Amino acid sequence: MNKCIDTEIQEMLPDLLHGSLDGHERQRVAAHLATCESCREDLDVIRTVKGAAVFAPAIDVDRVVRQIPPYRMIVPGVEQPTRTRIVSWLVAAAVILAVVGGGSVLISKQLKTTPAAIATAGPESVKVPIATTTRNDSQATATNVGSLAPTHPRALALSSDIDNLSDGNLRQLMNDMNQFDVLPAAEPEPVIAVDSGDSL
Amino acid sequence: MTPSPQSRPEETDMELINRWKAGDSRAATRLVGRHSQALARFAASAGEREGIEELVQDTFVRAFASLDSFRGESSLRTWLFTIERRLMLDRRRAERRSRETVPVQESDHVSEYGALDGLIAEEAQERVRKSLDALSPTQREVFTLRVQQGLSYKEIAEVVGSTEGAARVHYHNAIRTVKEFLRDE
Numbered sequence: 001m002n003k004c005i006d007t008e009i010q011e012m013l014p015d016l017l018h019g020s021l022d023g024h025e026r027q028r029v030a031a032h033l034a035t036c037e038s039c040r041e042d043l044d045v046i047r048t049v050k051g052a053a054v055f056a057p058a059i060d061v062d063r064v065v066r067q068i069p070p071y072r073m074i075v076p077g078v079e080q081p082t083r084t085r086i087v088s089w090l091v092a093a094a095v096i097l098a099v100v101g102g103g104s105v106l107i108s109k110q111l112k113t114t115p116a117a118i119a120t121a122g123p124e125s126v127k128v129p130i131a132t133t134t135r136n137d138s139q140a141t142a143t144n145v146g147s148l149a150p151t152h153p154r155a156l157a158l159s160s161d162i163d164n165l166s167d168g169n170l171r172q173l174m175n176d177m178n179q180f181d182v183l184p185a186a187e188p189e190p191v192i193a194v195d196s197g198d199s200l
Numbered sequence: 201m202t203p204s205p206q207s208r209p210e211e212t213d214m215e216l217i218n219r220w221k222a223g224d225s226r227a228a229t230r231l232v233g234r235h236s237q238a239l240a241r242f243a244a245s246a247g248e249r250e251g252i253e254e255l256v257q258d259t260f261v262r263a264f265a266s267l268d269s270f271r272g273e274s275s276l277r278t279w280l281f282t283i284e285r286r287l288m289l290d291r292r293r294a295e296r297r298s299r300e301t302v303p304v305q306e307s308d309h310v311s312e313y314g315a316l317d318g319l320i321a322e323e324a325q326e327r328v329r330k331s332l333d334a335l336s337p338t339q340r341e342v343f344t345l346r347v348q349q350g351l352s353y354k355e356i357a358e359v360v361g362s363t364e365g366a367a368r369v370h371y372h373n374a375i376r377t378v379k380e381f382l383r384d385e
Contacts, residue, residue, distance in 0.1 A: 010375075011353070011368065018350035045379050049347045052328035056240035057252050061233045064257045068228055068264045071221045 213276040245344035343374035
Protein backbone atom coordinates (compact mmCIF):
# COMPACT_ATOMS: atom_id res chain seq x y z
CA MET A 1 0.00 0.00 0.00
CA ASN A 2 1.35 3.40 -1.00
CA LYS A 3 1.54 6.09 1.61
CA CYS A 4 -0.59 9.12 0.82
CA ILE A 5 1.24 12.39 0.39
CA ASP A 6 -1.81 14.68 0.57
CA THR A 7 -1.34 15.90 4.13
CA GLU A 8 -4.17 18.40 3.79
CA ILE A 9 -6.69 15.62 3.20
CA GLN A 10 -5.17 13.53 5.99
CA GLU A 11 -5.58 16.39 8.42
CA MET A 12 -9.22 16.84 7.45
CA LEU A 13 -10.21 13.23 8.21
CA PRO A 14 -11.11 13.84 11.89
CA ASP A 15 -13.22 16.82 10.79
CA LEU A 16 -15.10 14.53 8.41
CA LEU A 17 -16.11 12.28 11.32
CA HIS A 18 -17.05 15.27 13.49
CA GLY A 19 -19.15 16.73 10.69
CA SER A 20 -17.30 20.02 10.73
CA LEU A 21 -16.44 20.19 7.01
CA ASP A 22 -18.41 22.35 4.62
CA GLY A 23 -20.02 20.83 1.54
CA HIS A 24 -17.14 21.49 -0.83
CA GLU A 25 -14.51 20.08 1.55
CA ARG A 26 -16.61 17.02 2.29
CA GLN A 27 -16.94 16.23 -1.41
CA ARG A 28 -13.23 16.71 -1.92
CA VAL A 29 -12.35 14.32 0.94
CA ALA A 30 -14.92 11.76 -0.23
CA ALA A 31 -13.48 11.82 -3.75
CA HIS A 32 -9.99 11.32 -2.38
CA LEU A 33 -11.06 8.45 -0.14
CA ALA A 34 -12.54 6.64 -3.12
CA THR A 35 -9.07 6.28 -4.59
CA CYS A 36 -6.71 6.28 -1.56
CA GLU A 37 -6.46 3.12 0.49
CA SER A 38 -4.03 4.67 2.97
CA CYS A 39 -6.47 7.40 3.90
CA ARG A 40 -9.31 4.90 4.20
CA GLU A 41 -7.19 2.99 6.67
CA ASP A 42 -6.46 6.24 8.55
CA LEU A 43 -10.17 6.94 8.69
CA ASP A 44 -10.81 3.50 10.18
CA VAL A 45 -8.20 4.12 12.86
CA ILE A 46 -9.69 7.51 13.67
CA ARG A 47 -13.18 6.02 13.85
CA THR A 48 -12.00 3.27 16.19
CA VAL A 49 -10.20 5.67 18.51
CA LYS A 50 -13.11 8.08 18.53
CA GLY A 51 -15.52 5.27 19.38
CA ALA A 52 -13.33 4.05 22.22
CA ALA A 53 -13.68 7.35 23.99
CA VAL A 54 -17.08 6.40 25.43
CA PHE A 55 -15.38 4.61 28.30
CA ALA A 56 -14.80 7.67 30.36
CA PRO A 57 -16.84 7.48 33.59
CA ALA A 58 -20.15 9.34 33.70
CA ILE A 59 -19.89 12.62 35.58
CA ASP A 60 -22.46 13.55 38.22
CA VAL A 61 -23.25 17.10 37.10
CA ASP A 62 -25.16 18.08 40.25
CA ARG A 63 -22.30 16.96 42.45
CA VAL A 64 -19.86 19.07 40.46
CA VAL A 65 -22.13 22.11 40.53
CA ARG A 66 -22.53 21.84 44.32
CA GLN A 67 -18.77 22.37 44.66
CA ILE A 68 -18.84 25.63 42.70
CA PRO A 69 -19.14 28.63 45.04
CA PRO A 70 -21.40 31.52 44.00
CA TYR A 71 -19.88 34.26 41.90
CA ARG A 72 -19.82 36.91 44.66
CA MET A 73 -17.99 34.64 47.05
CA ILE A 74 -15.31 33.92 44.51
CA VAL A 75 -14.65 37.50 43.51
CA PRO A 76 -13.91 39.60 46.59
CA GLY A 77 -12.45 43.08 46.41
CA VAL A 78 -15.59 45.05 45.60
CA GLU A 79 -15.41 46.42 49.14
CA GLN A 80 -12.17 47.03 50.94
CA PRO A 81 -11.60 45.10 54.16
CA THR A 82 -12.58 46.97 57.36
CA ARG A 83 -9.01 47.10 58.58
CA THR A 84 -7.77 48.74 55.39
CA ARG A 85 -10.53 51.34 55.59
CA ILE A 86 -9.61 52.25 59.20
CA VAL A 87 -5.97 52.65 58.26
CA SER A 88 -6.98 54.88 55.35
CA TRP A 89 -9.03 57.11 57.64
CA LEU A 90 -6.17 57.37 60.15
CA VAL A 91 -3.73 58.35 57.42
CA ALA A 92 -6.16 60.97 56.11
CA ALA A 93 -6.65 62.41 59.62
CA ALA A 94 -2.87 62.58 60.17
CA VAL A 95 -2.39 64.40 56.88
CA ILE A 96 -5.12 66.94 57.73
CA LEU A 97 -3.62 67.53 61.20
CA ALA A 98 -0.18 68.04 59.73
CA VAL A 99 -1.46 70.51 57.14
CA VAL A 100 -3.62 72.51 59.55
CA GLY A 101 -1.06 72.51 62.37
CA GLY A 102 1.89 73.31 60.15
CA GLY A 103 -0.04 76.00 58.35
CA SER A 104 -1.13 77.74 61.54
CA VAL A 105 2.43 77.69 62.89
CA LEU A 106 3.73 79.19 59.66
CA ILE A 107 1.04 81.88 59.63
CA SER A 108 1.65 82.89 63.23
CA LYS A 109 5.40 82.98 62.62
CA GLN A 110 4.89 85.15 59.55
CA LEU A 111 2.65 87.54 61.45
CA LYS A 112 5.29 87.95 64.12
CA THR A 113 8.09 88.65 61.67
CA THR A 114 6.46 90.79 58.97
CA PRO A 115 6.99 94.52 59.63
CA ALA A 116 4.01 95.59 57.59
CA ALA A 117 1.81 93.33 59.56
CA ILE A 118 3.08 94.84 62.77
CA ALA A 119 2.67 98.37 61.48
CA THR A 120 -0.88 97.87 60.38
CA ALA A 121 -1.86 95.93 63.43
CA GLY A 122 -2.42 99.14 65.48
CA PRO A 123 -0.98 100.32 68.78
CA GLU A 124 -2.99 97.88 70.90
CA SER A 125 -1.19 94.94 69.47
CA VAL A 126 2.30 96.35 70.01
CA LYS A 127 2.17 97.38 73.61
CA VAL A 128 5.72 96.33 74.30
CA PRO A 129 7.43 97.99 77.24
CA ILE A 130 10.37 99.42 75.32
CA ALA A 131 11.29 101.83 78.01
CA THR A 132 11.11 99.12 80.59
CA THR A 133 13.53 97.12 78.58
CA THR A 134 15.94 99.96 77.91
CA ARG A 135 15.98 102.15 81.04
CA ASN A 136 15.33 101.50 84.70
CA ASP A 137 15.49 105.01 86.01
CA SER A 138 12.31 106.34 84.45
CA GLN A 139 9.89 103.57 85.11
CA ALA A 140 6.70 105.55 85.11
CA THR A 141 7.47 107.56 82.01
CA ALA A 142 8.82 104.60 80.18
CA THR A 143 5.74 102.60 80.91
CA ASN A 144 3.64 105.41 79.61
CA VAL A 145 5.74 105.72 76.47
CA GLY A 146 5.93 101.99 76.01
CA SER A 147 2.22 101.74 76.04
CA LEU A 148 2.07 104.04 73.05
CA ALA A 149 5.22 103.56 71.08
CA PRO A 150 5.58 100.75 68.56
CA THR A 151 8.76 98.66 68.54
CA HIS A 152 9.83 99.48 65.01
CA PRO A 153 10.92 102.91 63.71
CA ARG A 154 8.75 102.58 60.63
CA ALA A 155 5.84 101.62 62.71
CA LEU A 156 6.61 104.56 64.96
CA ALA A 157 6.50 106.97 62.03
CA LEU A 158 3.24 105.62 60.82
CA SER A 159 1.57 105.69 64.15
CA SER A 160 -0.97 108.48 64.42
CA ASP A 161 -0.82 108.48 68.24
CA ILE A 162 2.60 110.12 68.19
CA ASP A 163 0.91 113.48 67.63
CA ASN A 164 -0.65 113.21 71.04
CA LEU A 165 2.68 112.97 72.89
CA SER A 166 3.78 115.90 74.98
CA ASP A 167 7.12 117.57 74.37
CA GLY A 168 8.67 115.84 77.36
CA ASN A 169 7.50 112.48 76.26
CA LEU A 170 8.72 113.14 72.76
CA ARG A 171 12.10 114.13 74.07
CA GLN A 172 12.24 111.01 76.17
CA LEU A 173 11.29 108.95 73.17
CA MET A 174 13.99 110.53 71.07
CA ASN A 175 16.53 109.77 73.77
CA ASP A 176 15.38 106.18 73.84
CA MET A 177 15.68 105.97 70.09
CA ASN A 178 19.29 107.03 70.28
CA GLN A 179 19.96 103.86 72.16
CA PHE A 180 18.78 101.77 69.18
CA ASP A 181 21.20 100.22 66.73
CA VAL A 182 21.88 102.28 63.65
CA LEU A 183 21.37 99.39 61.30
CA PRO A 184 18.45 97.13 62.04
CA ALA A 185 19.20 93.47 62.25
CA ALA A 186 18.02 91.23 59.45
CA GLU A 187 15.73 89.50 61.89
CA PRO A 188 14.00 91.65 64.53
CA GLU A 189 15.43 90.82 67.89
CA PRO A 190 13.06 89.32 70.37
CA VAL A 191 11.96 91.54 73.22
CA ILE A 192 13.61 89.43 75.84
CA ALA A 193 17.03 89.88 74.20
CA VAL A 194 16.74 93.65 74.41
CA ASP A 195 15.56 93.33 77.94
CA SER A 196 18.52 91.26 79.04
CA GLY A 197 20.97 93.61 77.33
CA ASP A 198 20.41 96.87 79.19
CA SER A 199 18.24 96.33 82.21
CA LEU A 200 20.55 93.92 83.99
CA MET B 201 -46.61 34.42 22.80
CA THR B 202 -43.43 33.40 24.57
CA PRO B 203 -41.45 30.60 22.96
CA SER B 204 -41.44 27.28 24.74
CA PRO B 205 -38.13 26.08 26.21
CA GLN B 206 -37.88 23.47 23.48
CA SER B 207 -38.12 26.00 20.68
CA ARG B 208 -35.64 28.40 22.29
CA PRO B 209 -32.27 28.52 20.53
CA GLU B 210 -29.35 26.98 22.38
CA GLU B 211 -27.65 29.54 24.60
CA THR B 212 -24.00 30.14 23.97
CA ASP B 213 -21.40 29.53 26.63
CA MET B 214 -20.85 33.26 27.05
CA GLU B 215 -24.56 33.84 27.60
CA LEU B 216 -24.62 31.12 30.25
CA ILE B 217 -21.52 32.58 31.91
CA ASN B 218 -23.18 35.98 32.12
CA ARG B 219 -26.33 34.42 33.53
CA TRP B 220 -24.31 32.61 36.18
CA LYS B 221 -22.54 35.84 37.10
CA ALA B 222 -25.95 37.43 37.48
CA GLY B 223 -26.81 34.79 40.07
CA ASP B 224 -28.52 32.08 38.02
CA SER B 225 -27.13 28.79 39.35
CA ARG B 226 -28.96 26.84 36.64
CA ALA B 227 -26.57 28.34 34.13
CA ALA B 228 -23.70 26.59 35.92
CA THR B 229 -25.58 23.31 35.70
CA ARG B 230 -26.04 23.82 31.96
CA LEU B 231 -22.36 24.62 31.45
CA VAL B 232 -21.14 21.65 33.50
CA GLY B 233 -23.58 19.33 31.75
CA ARG B 234 -22.45 20.59 28.38
CA HIS B 235 -18.71 20.07 28.90
CA SER B 236 -18.16 17.55 31.70
CA GLN B 237 -18.23 14.39 29.58
CA ALA B 238 -15.78 15.82 27.07
CA LEU B 239 -13.42 16.63 29.93
CA ALA B 240 -13.82 13.11 31.32
CA ARG B 241 -13.08 11.58 27.91
CA PHE B 242 -10.03 13.74 27.47
CA ALA B 243 -8.73 12.72 30.88
CA ALA B 244 -9.33 9.04 30.20
CA SER B 245 -7.70 9.27 26.79
CA ALA B 246 -4.74 11.13 28.23
CA GLY B 247 -4.03 8.18 30.49
CA GLU B 248 -5.88 9.07 33.69
CA ARG B 249 -7.24 5.90 35.23
CA GLU B 250 -8.54 6.97 38.63
CA GLY B 251 -10.17 10.04 40.07
CA ILE B 252 -11.45 11.33 36.75
CA GLU B 253 -14.61 12.70 38.30
CA GLU B 254 -12.58 14.57 40.93
CA LEU B 255 -10.36 15.89 38.17
CA VAL B 256 -13.35 17.15 36.20
CA GLN B 257 -14.80 18.68 39.35
CA ASP B 258 -11.53 20.46 40.17
CA THR B 259 -11.38 21.73 36.62
CA PHE B 260 -14.82 23.34 36.88
CA VAL B 261 -14.16 24.80 40.34
CA ARG B 262 -10.98 26.42 39.09
CA ALA B 263 -12.58 27.57 35.88
CA PHE B 264 -15.55 29.18 37.62
CA ALA B 265 -13.23 30.81 40.13
CA SER B 266 -11.37 32.55 37.33
CA LEU B 267 -14.15 33.11 34.82
CA ASP B 268 -13.42 36.84 34.88
CA SER B 269 -10.12 36.09 33.17
CA PHE B 270 -11.88 34.17 30.36
CA ARG B 271 -12.11 36.62 27.48
CA GLY B 272 -13.85 34.34 25.01
CA GLU B 273 -10.97 34.49 22.53
CA SER B 274 -11.00 30.70 22.43
CA SER B 275 -13.96 28.45 23.05
CA LEU B 276 -14.86 27.68 26.64
CA ARG B 277 -14.18 23.99 26.03
CA THR B 278 -10.66 24.70 24.82
CA TRP B 279 -10.07 26.81 27.91
CA LEU B 280 -11.42 24.01 30.13
CA PHE B 281 -9.13 21.50 28.45
CA THR B 282 -6.19 23.79 29.17
CA ILE B 283 -7.09 23.94 32.86
CA GLU B 284 -7.68 20.20 33.05
CA ARG B 285 -4.39 19.46 31.36
CA ARG B 286 -2.52 21.60 33.90
CA LEU B 287 -4.27 19.75 36.72
CA MET B 288 -3.30 16.41 35.17
CA LEU B 289 0.33 17.52 34.93
CA ASP B 290 0.26 18.65 38.57
CA ARG B 291 -1.25 15.35 39.59
CA ARG B 292 1.38 13.37 37.68
CA ARG B 293 4.18 15.38 39.23
CA ALA B 294 2.75 14.73 42.68
CA GLU B 295 2.41 11.02 41.91
CA ARG B 296 5.98 10.92 40.66
CA ARG B 297 7.22 12.52 43.86
CA SER B 298 5.24 10.11 46.01
CA ARG B 299 6.60 7.18 44.00
CA GLU B 300 10.09 8.43 44.67
CA THR B 301 9.50 8.44 48.39
CA VAL B 302 6.96 5.63 48.94
CA PRO B 303 7.78 2.17 47.59
CA VAL B 304 5.11 0.77 45.27
CA GLN B 305 3.21 -2.12 46.81
CA GLU B 306 1.80 -5.12 45.09
CA SER B 307 -1.75 -4.11 46.03
CA ASP B 308 -1.35 -0.90 44.02
CA HIS B 309 -0.97 -2.90 40.82
CA VAL B 310 -3.95 -5.04 41.67
CA SER B 311 -6.24 -2.06 42.30
CA GLU B 312 -5.03 -0.32 39.12
CA TYR B 313 -5.78 -3.29 36.93
CA GLY B 314 -9.07 -3.80 38.72
CA ALA B 315 -10.13 -0.26 37.80
CA LEU B 316 -8.99 -0.80 34.24
CA ASP B 317 -11.03 -3.97 34.00
CA GLY B 318 -14.10 -2.01 34.87
CA LEU B 319 -13.21 0.81 32.54
CA ILE B 320 -12.38 -1.17 29.45
CA ALA B 321 -14.77 -3.96 28.70
CA GLU B 322 -14.16 -4.95 25.12
CA GLU B 323 -11.11 -6.16 23.33
CA ALA B 324 -11.17 -3.48 20.65
CA GLN B 325 -11.17 -0.75 23.24
CA GLU B 326 -8.36 -2.41 25.12
CA ARG B 327 -6.36 -2.37 21.90
CA VAL B 328 -7.04 1.32 21.43
CA ARG B 329 -5.95 2.04 24.97
CA LYS B 330 -2.72 0.15 24.42
CA SER B 331 -2.08 1.92 21.15
CA LEU B 332 -2.53 5.28 22.86
CA ASP B 333 -0.19 4.17 25.62
CA ALA B 334 2.47 3.68 22.94
CA LEU B 335 2.41 7.42 22.22
CA SER B 336 4.37 10.09 24.00
CA PRO B 337 2.27 12.15 26.44
CA THR B 338 2.13 15.13 24.05
CA GLN B 339 1.33 12.95 21.03
CA ARG B 340 -1.47 11.31 22.95
CA GLU B 341 -2.92 14.64 24.03
CA VAL B 342 -2.77 16.07 20.53
CA PHE B 343 -4.18 12.93 18.94
CA THR B 344 -7.10 12.54 21.33
CA LEU B 345 -7.95 16.24 21.21
CA ARG B 346 -8.00 16.04 17.45
CA VAL B 347 -9.72 12.69 16.98
CA GLN B 348 -12.00 12.42 19.98
CA GLN B 349 -12.79 16.06 20.67
CA GLY B 350 -12.54 17.42 17.13
CA LEU B 351 -10.47 20.44 18.12
CA SER B 352 -8.67 22.41 15.43
CA TYR B 353 -4.88 22.50 15.37
CA LYS B 354 -4.97 26.07 16.57
CA GLU B 355 -7.07 25.10 19.59
CA ILE B 356 -4.86 22.10 20.30
CA ALA B 357 -1.79 24.30 20.21
CA GLU B 358 -3.45 26.53 22.79
CA VAL B 359 -4.31 23.63 25.09
CA VAL B 360 -0.89 21.99 25.02
CA GLY B 361 1.03 25.27 24.96
CA SER B 362 2.62 24.68 21.57
CA THR B 363 2.39 25.88 17.97
CA GLU B 364 -0.03 24.86 15.27
CA GLY B 365 2.80 23.39 13.21
CA ALA B 366 4.06 21.31 16.11
CA ALA B 367 0.52 20.07 16.76
CA ARG B 368 0.27 18.89 13.13
CA VAL B 369 3.56 17.03 13.37
CA HIS B 370 2.48 15.36 16.61
CA TYR B 371 -0.79 14.32 14.99
CA HIS B 372 0.88 12.74 11.95
CA ASN B 373 3.41 10.88 14.09
CA ALA B 374 0.67 9.72 16.42
CA ILE B 375 -1.65 8.34 13.73
CA ARG B 376 1.25 6.51 12.12
CA THR B 377 2.15 4.88 15.45
CA VAL B 378 -1.42 3.95 16.33
CA LYS B 379 -2.05 2.57 12.85
CA GLU B 380 1.06 0.37 13.03
CA PHE B 381 0.16 -0.80 16.53
CA LEU B 382 -3.37 -1.78 15.56
CA ARG B 383 -2.17 -3.50 12.37
CA ASP B 384 0.42 -5.56 14.25
CA GLU B 385 -1.98 -6.65 17.00
